[in-house]
Amino acid sequence: MTQPPKKRGRTSAYQEWMESIGVPIYEGHFVEDLRHVELGWWEERQSATAFLHLKGMDGVSEARIVEIPPGKSLPPLKMAIGELVYVLEGNGLSTVRDDVTGEEKSFEWNERALFHIPRHSVHHMSNARGDKPARLLHYNYLPVAMSVVPDPDFFFNNPYQRSIAGDLDTLFSEAQEVKNDDSLNTVRVFWSGNFFPDMGAWDKLAPFRDRGAGGTAVFMRFPNAEMGAHMSVFDPGLYKKGHRHGPGRVIVIPKGEGYSVLWKKGGEKIICPWHESSVFVPPEDWYHQHFNTGANDARYLALGPLPQFRGKGETLEDRAERQIEYPNEDVWIREKFESELAARGEKSLMPDGAYNDFDYQWEYGDDD
Numbered sequence: 001m002t003q004p005p006k007k008r009g010r011t012s013a014y015q016e017w018m019e020s021i022g023v024p025i026y027e028g029h030f031v032e033d034l035r036h037v038e039l040g041w042w043e044e045r046q047s048a049t050a051f052l053h054l055k056g057m058d059g060v061s062e063a064r065i066v067e068i069p070p071g072k073s074l075p076p077l078k079m080a081i082g083e084l085v086y087v088l089e090g091n092g093l094s095t096v097r098d099d100v101t102g103e104e105k106s107f108e109w110n111e112r113a114l115f116h117i118p119r120h121s122v123h124h125m126s127n128a129r130g131d132k133p134a135r136l137l138h139y140n141y142l143p144v145a146m147s148v149v150p151d152p153d154f155f156f157n158n159p160y161q162r163s164i165a166g167d168l169d170t171l172f173s174e175a176q177e178v179k180n181d182d183s184l185n186t187v188r189v190f191w192s193g194n195f196f197p198d199m200g201a202w203d204k205l206a207p208f209r210d211r212g213a214g215g216t217a218v219f220m221r222f223p224n225a226e227m228g229a230h231m232s233v234f235d236p237g238l239y240k241k242g243h244r245h246g247p248g249r250v251i252v253i254p255k256g257e258g259y260s261v262l263w264k265k266g267g268e269k270i271i272c273p274w275h276e277s278s279v280f281v282p283p284e285d286w287y288h289q290h291f292n293t294g295a296n297d298a299r300y301l302a303l304g305p306l307p308q309f310r311g312k313g314e315t316l317e318d319r320a321e322r323q324i325e326y327p328n329e330d331v332w333i334r335e336k337f338e339s340e341l342a343a344r345g346e347k348s349l350m351p352d353g354a355y356n357d358f359d360y361q362w363e364y365g366d367d368d
């Protein structure tokens, strides 16, 4: 049995366990390309791995990069908590087994797929290719869970059994649309399921009017899990409104080129350049704002949060404090965007009206 990590100062049980693995841990605010960062060998899991411990994840969420060697399978893993898996590179096969009924469901994944592995199920992953590794980004709330139960053995291959509620074929077929009848929630449609095939091509998007730039989005739910995710899509030459909310969201880029700015109120602005497979994390209550400087639409996929980490950003009550409307923003925001575009021989496509009119409405072409 693995012993619970010894507590030292204010270091969390999760952090001590993570450090005990002996693979690279990436800190700071962003990693520009998860496909190329150095990993370390984790003998027990038979994979090359690294952890992301970016500012804003501490004590909340875990993200780790897992690489499956060419033609290999990883040892089956049963976790006591659910996790999301996003495919950075490669193709493979997952088999999820209900540990009570023995029923199994296998599904293939390709680049930019997103899937959810239910808690207490047995997950077996294989690389379908013999010529290159497959690289995945795993995301879960292990730091929260280990703050309550600090024993690693409780979470990995624990003999406790619980059936996956529901029909496996349905749960792992492509996600289904669900109308939201909660009038307090501004999200009207969710997509629910354990498998989303290619977030770079996903086209079931709805207008996301609140955040500007004429953006669209898909909001995702995973059956019998509290964790959520969403992906926003917006056009070139535009940028979203600055906003802030709770911690722990890990944002990965399925497609596009641009940058995001992160800043604590009154503090230094940090620029995170991005393209496919970049990742960054907005720390709790830090403003952040996303800019598309590429030639095509840009997509950012936000993994998380749990409901208790939603913060006030998703409610309407204190909107002015949580979101910066374009007319109120620091002029640097616009100047920086215009100079970034000029360096690429491009111009901003932000309409003048957006800077003058607090109620500026973007055209979606589907308005009643």
Ligand SMILES: [Fe+2]
Residues within 6 Å of the ligand: 243, 244, 245, 282, 288
């Ligand atoms: Fe955000």
